[in-house]
Amino acid sequence: MDRYLPTGNEMVSLPKINERTAGIEDFTFLSMQYKGMIEVRGGDDTPLIQPFIRMGQEDVPLTGLQWSRDRCWIPVLRAQAGGCPFSMTILSPVGERGFAVKLSLTAGEDLSLTWGLRGRWDGSWHCVNEDKALDGVPRCYPSGWNHSLIFDFRCGAPLFAFAPMSDQETDDDFLAEQGAVSYTLSRREQVPAGEKRELTFFWGLGFEEVAAATSAKEMLRRGWDWEYRRTVSWLERRMSPMPTPRLTEIYNTNLFFCIFYATGVTLDTEELVCATSRSTRYYVSAAYWDRDVLLWAFPAILDADAALAEQILRYVFGRQRRNLGVHSRYIDGTVLEPGFELDELTAPVIALDAYTARTGQRSLLSDGDVRKGIAQILDTLEDMAHPEVPLYETFLQPTDDEIVHPYLTYNNVLVWRALEALARLYPEQYGSLAARAQAVREAVYAHCVFRDREGRAYFAWSVDLKGRHNVYDEPPGSLQLLPYYGFCGPDDPIWRSTVSMIRSSAYAYSFAGQPIAEIGCAHAPYPWLLSLCNSLLCGRGEQAFQELEIMVMDNGIACESVDPVTGACVTGAAFATCAGFLCHSMKIALEEGNHAK
Numbered sequence: 001m002d003r004y005l006p007t008g009n010e011m012v013s014l015p016k017i018n019e020r021t022a023g024i025e026d027f028t029f030l031s032m033q034y035k036g037m038i039e040v041r042g043g044d045d046t047p048l049i050q051p052f053i054r055m056g057q058e059d060v061p062l063t064g065l066q067w068s069r070d071r072c073w074i075p076v077l078r079a080q081a082g083g084c085p086f087s088m089t090i091l092s093p094v095g096e097r098g099f100a101v102k103l104s105l106t107a108g109e110d111l112s113l114t115w116g117l118r119g120r121w122d123g124s125w126h127c128v129n130e131d132k133a134l135d136g137v138p139r140c141y142p143s144g145w146n147h148s149l150i151f152d153f154r155c156g157a158p159l160f161a162f163a164p165m166s167d168q169e170t171d172d173d174f175l176a177e178q179g180a181v182s183y184t185l186s187r188r189e190q191v192p193a194g195e196k197r198e199l200t201f202f203w204g205l206g207f208e209e210v211a212a213a214t215s216a217k218e219m220l221r222r223g224w225d226w227e228y229r230r231t232v233s234w235l236e237r238r239m240s241p242m243p244t245p246r247l248t249e250i251y252n253t254n255l256f257f258c259i260f261y262a263t264g265v266t267l268d269t270e271e272l273v274c275a276t277s278r279s280t281r282y283y284v285s286a287a288y289w290d291r292d293v294l295l296w297a298f299p300a301i302l303d304a305d306a307a308l309a310e311q312i313l314r315y316v317f318g319r320q321r322r323n324l325g326v327h328s329r330y331i332d333g334t335v336l337e338p339g340f341e342l343d344e345l346t347a348p349v350i351a352l353d354a355y356t357a358r359t360g361q362r363s364l365l366s367d368g369d370v371r372k373g374i375a376q377i378l379d380t381l382e383d384m385a386h387p388e389v390p391l392y393e394t395f396l397q398p399t400d401d402e403i404v405h406p407y408l409t410y411n412n413v414l415v416w417r418a419l420e421a422l423a424r425l426y427p428e429q430y431g432s433l434a435a436r437a438q439a440v441r442e443a444v445y446a447h448c449v450f451r452d453r454e455g456r457a458y459f460a461w462s463v464d465l466k467g468r469h470n471v472y473d474e475p476p477g478s479l480q481l482l483p484y485y486g487f488c489g490p491d492d493p494i495w496r497s498t499v500s501m502i503r504s505s506a507y508a509y510s511f512a513g514q515p516i517a518e519i520g521c522a523h524a525p526y527p528w529l530l531s532l533c534n535s536l537l538c539g540r541g542e543q544a545f546q547e548l549e550i551m552v553m554d555n556g557i558a559c560e561s562v563d564p565v566t567g568a569c570v571t572g573a574a575f576a577t578c579a580g581f582l583c584h585s586m587k588i589a590l591e592e593g594n595h596a597k
Contacts (some may be wrong), residue, residue: 003555004280005067005075006257006574009092009231010265010272012099012205015279015574017075017090017557019067023047023119024090027099027333028127028278029160029205030286032269033329036128037278037286037404038145038160043122043180049203051088051103052186053081054114071235072252084108091259094234097215098162098204099266102224104236107191115168116186117201123180124153124160128330129284134159140174140181145213148172149180152209160205160267162211165220167200191288200224207268238304242586250556251586255304256579257557262297272311273319273331279574281554287336288320288329290344291398291476292594294351296530297580303587306359313355313364316348317373323371323505324348325380327396327488341396342394342411342478347416347419348373350485351419365425374430379593381415389447389465390439397462398477399523404470405462409448410477413487416440441487449494458498473502473509475528484537484588514564516547526561529553529578533585541589548586558582 003019008027016025016155023379026041026048042048053060068076070089077088085106092099101117124134136155142152143163149172152161164185174183185505191197204215219227238255242248265271274293275286294316302309319333325345327337352370356362364370384392386407392415393406419437422430448460450469459479460469473479479498483490490496502519505512509520509528518527518535535544551567553559558579560572572578 001152002033005069005555006261006557007073007075007090007092007099008260009094009096009099010260010263011097012092013261013264013278013301014090014099015261015281018047019065021047022051022062022065022077022079024049024101026280027162027205028280030264030266030269030273030275030331032266032273032280032332034126035332035334036126037275038134038267039125039127039131039280040121040160040162041125043120043121046120046122046182048118049101049119050119051101052088052115052118052184053194055082055152055157056112062219069249069253071232071416072239072249073235073256074231081105084111091224091228091231093219095230096219096227097206097211098202098218098219100200100202100224100227102198104196104198105191106196107193109193111191111193112188113184113197114186114188116166116184116199117164118184118186119182121151121181122497125278125280128286128336129367131280135309138176138179138181139174140183143170143209143213144199145210146216148185149174149183150209150213151183157170158208161208162203163209163216164207165204165213165216167202167220167224172298184435190313197435205267227488240304240587242590243545244549247545247586250353250395250548251583253556254558256301256582258297258300258576259305259308261574261576262293262306263301271319272315274312274315275331275576277574277576279576281574282576283572283575284328286329286331288333289327290316290320290324290347291341292577294347295343295581296584297577299354300580300582300587302355302358303584306355309355310359310361310364313348313352314367314369316351317367317369321369321373321376324377326399337400339400340384340395341398342384342392342399342408343398343414345377345384346411346414349377349418349421350414353418353425355426370489374426377418385394386465389583390436390443391447391465392440397523398474401523403462404472405464405468407448407465408462408477409444409459410461410474410479410481412440412444412448413482413485416444416487417485444487445494452497452501456497456499457494459494471501472521473519475519475530475534478531478534480534480538483539490539511564515550516562516564516567517543518547520561524561526570527564528561528565529575529582530560535580536585536589541592544589545586 014029062079088103092319094478146165202216206212327339419433423434463469463473516527518531554569559569
């Protein structure tokens with residue numbers, strides 16, 4: 001199975017850099033007009049972009065490929081080409097509308113060298129959960145703007161364009177046929193033995209020809225060294241050390257994957273938006289979930305970049321406010337998948353409270369959009385309230401699957417948390433909600449607690465308030481997280497017996513005794529990465545860190561579920577919001593001293 005090294009910046013994502021072929025198979029960007037993501041793809045046999053090296057009259061293959069991540073984010077390849085040391089570094093400079101590919105080769109003997117990049121633009125796709133090929137015309141032509149090529153795509157009017165520009169003179173050839181474009185960007189030179197040569201290509205993205213070409217030219221004028229130093233400085237300011245080199249790499253790689261794949265800036269309107277993942281390898285890509293963004297990605301982003309966290313909240317209470325609590329939405333805030341979810345409705349308040357506590361900044365609390373959003377959330381809560389018991393119903397569970405019973409214990413804990421937060425944040429306007437929060441807490445203990453055959457009390461997963469309940473748990477919204485949200489202490493006997501039940505080998509979705517001893521659920525019956533996050537947050541950090549040390553995941557990046565023995569990805573590759581929750585959970589576990597000594 002091919003392994004990928006994703007990278008990117010706020011504007012452009014490169015989700016499929018193939019370790020085996022050294023090919024860049026695609027890039028993606030966000031479009032507000034098209035409510036999601038556009039993917040520019042290479043061919044089945046020929047990547048969109050791939051290095052090549054010709055010595056004399058023959059192409060030489062790359063051998064001994066070894067990949068690493070500079071600063072846990074910048075892909076670096078080291079290999080041999082005809083016995084000569086070769087390297088390729090792929091940089092997505094922060095703040096730029098594009099990316100760069102730097103090639104380096106040291107001659108072992110006098111060489112007649114032709115090298116550069118080649119590839120095939122085979123299609124353009126609209127991506128929101130499902131991928132649809134765009135009907136339009138791909139074009140390629142020489143440009144007077146950059147003395148190279150322009151690739152553009154038109155659907156009547158321009159939709160996007162991209163353009164390469166080299167830091168040295170190159171020969172550029174292309175062939176357009178049957179809706180695809182093949183191209184070669186090459187440079188010929190004589191290299192004496194022992195000398196090193198470097199060749200850098202800057203790829204610019206834009207709405208049309210001029211924007212794409214000048215995006216590349218801007219990076220060329222700045223130069224590789226300047227763009228590299230600025231990006232490395234940006235990354236280093238956000239990096240955190242962990243107890244081991246492996247955990248340090250996992251934390252920082254997943255942090256950057258979360259930042260650059262769970263958020264992004266649209267090409268057409270230049271607005272910050274949030275999404276599940278900017279990679280089509282994730283099965284519900286480029287759409288918005290309140291829960292995923294605010295309960296999972298947001299805490300890690302807040303830990304690393306408070307300014308970005310504030311932008312996220314303004315986006316949530318702005319564009320996304322109208323449909324807060326609805327299953328999923330497009331990045332412009334309109335409904336994608338209908339269906340009410342209580343955890344998603346409360347998520348904006350919990351994130352706002354976390355931001356205020358972390359930064360000490362209270363200006364957002366008086367923002368008009370934020371106040372409107374809170375009022376709307378409270379109105380919706382009232383619609384979901386039981387007429388007599390202070391509990392609130394949902395239609396979908398945290399996995400987005402349909403409920404068994406309408407009153408979920410975990411979801412009502414989030415209601416308690418949100419009401420308690422609003423009473424603290426707005427004591428004059430919402431101070432009375434403290435009493436309502438306490439009533440919810442008492443109702444959970446009164447109506448959501450049952451006893452097993454031995455008389456041990458436990459929290460039910462969901463209840464119908466007519467005597468029926470089920471024993472179950474879902475990693476995306478686990479009963480294990482009740483102490484994390486402050487609802488009870490880790491010494492609460494009811495909570496402890498609940499965790500014991502769902503983690504025991506007798507529970508249908510438990511993988512107790514396996515190397516990855518986490519739990520799954522009906523949505524994906526394998527150990528979940530979110531379960532490992534829950535373990536980190538509920539006092540099982542030593543075991544969870546040991547699991548992380550051996551887990552393959554999605555080539556080191558968070559995914560939905562993994563094999564219980566190897567920890568390799570089984571479902572949900574490139575899960576950007578989960579990557580954020582993994583980072584936050586690791587940091588909390590370490591701060592609490594909950595790890596191997």
